[in-house]
Amino acid sequence: MAPLRRRRSCFFDDGPRTEIREGDLADMRRKYAIHPSVGMRSPSEFERAPDGGANEIAIYEAYLEAVFRGVIPSLIGEVSSFFGFSFSQLTPLTWRTLMVIQVLGELHGFSIGVHEILYSYCFAPLVNKAGFYHL
Template sequence: MAPLRQRRFCFFDDDPRSKIREGDLANIRRKYAIHPSVGMRSPSEFERTPDGGASEVVIYEAYLEAGFQGSIPSLIAQVSSFFGFCPSQLTPLTWRTLMAIQVLGELHGFSVGVHEILYSYYFSPLVNKAWLYHL
């Protein structure tokens, strides 16, 4: 019987590198009508999604293509701030779930915050991508 192939782990290959560079930012700003007051920067060669600063929000171009207009729902912002990660580190299903909870709360006139979410759910990293979190 042949021995099992050993898995190689490489710290920097946990998530894909961005292909966007400084020259692409003007095209993205024009294509998605991003206001000039919004600061934008491209990542360095070795930067990853979780490396964004405290005052930065990482946005994938796929979100812009899907119609994201730049406002982060308050419940997602509260959860991200509470745990100290970027809103883009939440999986799309987690975004949908949190937005649905917020909309239902507003519709029925009650406030939903981080503690109400943590009463029913918990956040954990995805098994194969430790930088993404899901409910």
Template sequence: MPPLRRLRSCFFDDGPHSEIREGDLANMRRKYAIHPSVGMRSPTDFKRAPDGGAGEVVVYEAYLEPGFRGVIPSLIGEVSSFFGFCPSQLTPLTWRTLMAIQILGKLHGFSFGVHEILYSYYFAPLMNKPKFYHL
């Protein structure tokens, strides 16, 4: 089976430009007690939050306010990278489903990736909330 192509169409909108600037990062680091070893940067004027580079994860400040400080599970990161959107654009139920698949796969010795997920599921935009996706 040939590998699936990455979808780069107008179907996935990147969302608004970031309003966070370089000076705001120090305040955020203090406010949310982010460890100094965690690299932080704000996008330039022409970039959007999902335009992170290799090895970067975009996290919206709205996720930090209720206490999110965790690590992005590898399957969620892989799926997000494949489609070109942020992990925070996935619904909580989608996060739970993907995490359950990853954990059960590890327990039973199976490796699940994007192609295995897309064999059984597809991602669709939420009707009532633009720029968010669910399985």
């Protein structure tokens, strides 16, 4: 059995830091056909996804590889705006649940907003991942 990794600080180590730097952004823009009007920046050395500014969203390269191109479903946008957190702070299961609710609402011809979601669900922070939320 391998020995446990020793922690060098008292802070929680939540994995490796990003390896994307400013020079890599042009390559990513070309590789994923990101329009020049979309502003992009690489994170600082100690910055994490929830640390972004109010008008920023963090997109992981895995999302781009899965053909995500920035179309945020309106219900997810409304919920994120209502609570004041970034889209990327929602767990994948929360995204999936909200998208299903929105699609079913559109299919059956009724409008679903934040208040309808809060009637049945509540948003809670993840216990093991600060800055992320789930239903």
